[in-house]
Amino acid sequence: MKITAARVIVTCPGRNFVTLKIETDQGVYGIGDGTLNGRELSVVAYLEEHVIPCLIGMDPRRIEDIWQYLYRGAYWRRGPVTMRAIAAVDMALWDIKGKMAGMPVYQLLGGRSRDGIMVYGHANGADIAETVEAVGHYIDMGYKAIRAQTGVPGIKDAYGVGRGKLYYEPADAALPSVTGWDTRKALNYVPKMFEELRKTYGFDHHLLHDGHHRYTPQEAANLGKMLEPYQLFWLEDCTPAENQEAFRLVRQHTVTPLAVGEIFNTIWDAKDLIQNQLIDYIRATVVGAGGLTHLRRIADLASLYQIRTGCHGATDLSPVTMGCALHFDTWVPNFGIQEYMRHTPETDEVFPHDYHFEKGELFIGDTPGHGVDIDEKLAAKYPYKPAYLPVARLEDGTMWNW
Numbered sequence: 001m002k003i004t005a006a007r008v009i010v011t012c013p014g015r016n017f018v019t020l021k022i023e024t025d026q027g028v029y030g031i032g033d034g035t036l037n038g039r040e041l042s043v044v045a046y047l048e049e050h051v052i053p054c055l056i057g058m059d060p061r062r063i064e065d066i067w068q069y070l071y072r073g074a075y076w077r078r079g080p081v082t083m084r085a086i087a088a089v090d091m092a093l094w095d096i097k098g099k100m101a102g103m104p105v106y107q108l109l110g111g112r113s114r115d116g117i118m119v120y121g122h123a124n125g126a127d128i129a130e131t132v133e134a135v136g137h138y139i140d141m142g143y144k145a146i147r148a149q150t151g152v153p154g155i156k157d158a159y160g161v162g163r164g165k166l167y168y169e170p171a172d173a174a175l176p177s178v179t180g181w182d183t184r185k186a187l188n189y190v191p192k193m194f195e196e197l198r199k200t201y202g203f204d205h206h207l208l209h210d211g212h213h214r215y216t217p218q219e220a221a222n223l224g225k226m227l228e229p230y231q232l233f234w235l236e237d238c239t240p241a242e243n244q245e246a247f248r249l250v251r252q253h254t255v256t257p258l259a260v261g262e263i264f265n266t267i268w269d270a271k272d273l274i275q276n277q278l279i280d281y282i283r284a285t286v287v288g289a290g291g292l293t294h295l296r297r298i299a300d301l302a303s304l305y306q307i308r309t310g311c312h313g314a315t316d317l318s319p320v321t322m323g324c325a326l327h328f329d330t331w332v333p334n335f336g337i338q339e340y341m342r343h344t345p346e347t348d349e350v351f352p353h354d355y356h357f358e359k360g361e362l363f364i365g366d367t368p369g370h371g372v373d374i375d376e377k378l379a380a381k382y383p384y385k386p387a388y389l390p391v392a393r394l395e396d397g398t399m400w401n402w
């Protein structure tokens, strides 16, 4: 069996997606996601110029060998562009293998460990009152777990506050828009939101919060401590994780569960955090961390330390990644939760898929492969549109983490 052709499809049904389609001499094809929000075309070039020429003629059944070929073979390892390109190939190959076997991917991974996949949705508002109302909306929709982010008085366009009720897309301008940040104001405000949420809705639902890399380790420890009475499911990206050691300081001061990893690309980004038990949930996902082949290695390492998975699932991860993540979640023994930010109806139409939401959970179907396809004719109607993620500056103009 041979790979005969591969091509990249870029489409923008509301936001940009990079999709790789691999074709074989047996008429079976597979698709994979390589979207890198705000830097999409770098992955397109990596795939078109440097990966696809190597793939032609290879045996698509050799998933592991092709993974190693692309990872070791480039000599230059790791990084978001390389690992997304590898992930796109990997997803497409698992899709092909599943179609050849007549089985859904979760069966190939080892079979079902659970029926439904608990997901969390994004509730947010301009202030505490609006966010409390938004959380109620998610509870009404049946969610068991909800992430709550609020605008903070005095901070311009703080991360996490959307303009629409369900569809929140931060990459909203042809050049990066400038938002603000002020740690003191946030530390005064965020705990009050959780106090209000618990007062209003009690303790039956899981509540989550994303720090989006904006606190120093000491500030993150302080926030974690202040949030303890509200029993969060997790506090995410409370401080940047390039220095994995930084989490030791946070961990020593708070029992609020910690989650990290949406920007991780390999097991090496998470190794110290996992082996030193500095986190509770690992958020690496299929598109970010080199596909299913590599993600399951990360999950296996995490399982030795009772750390559970919580795959990134924002809207910049295409339905192809969501489908693959749900196969992974259905199999992985140490599953924790799955993030689920809904795609717009236009995106869902371009990517027909075999998964559905019911009572706070997502369910993957039994279509052979990963069960997500691309309607190329429809995709062609939505050409690429440059869109950047915002940047953040402190009040005095200093660049900060968005």
Ligand SMILES: O=C(O)[C@@H](O)[C@@H](O)[C@H](O)[C@H](O)CO
Binding pocket: 037, 170, 210, 212, 262, 312, 313, 314, 315, 316, 339, 389
């Ligand atoms: O937890 C999350 O989902 C966020 O941190 C993301 O929305 C992140 O900001 C985007 O994926 C960036 O593209």
Ligand SMILES: [Mg+2]
Binding pocket: 210, 212, 236, 237, 262
């Ligand atoms: Mg996040």
